[in-house]
Amino acid sequence: MNEASLSRVLDRVLDPFTQCLTADVARRIADLRADPETQARLDELADKANEGGLSAMERAEYDKYREAFHFITILQAKARAFLDRQSAA
DSSP, X not given: OOXXXXXXXXXXXXXHHHHTOOHXXXXXXXXXXXXXXXXXXXXXXXXXXXXXXXXXXXXXXXXXHHHHHHHHHHXXXXXXXXXXXXXXX
């Protein structure tokens, strides 16, 4: 599946989610950050990946973190778009 198709699928799946947002919840989603322990682990794995030193288990863990953060980034973009529409209204 190409990136444009994946984006359309995610839009269709997440549009009902966006309709459930309030301004307060959207701001909280937009401001989400990883806790320090999670961020430290992600940084450690990223450094090892850049050096080519990840084990197979570390690669799988790193990939899962990246997938999760990618999804959160999409939710944050939806939340920011919601807030933009609210302030334009």
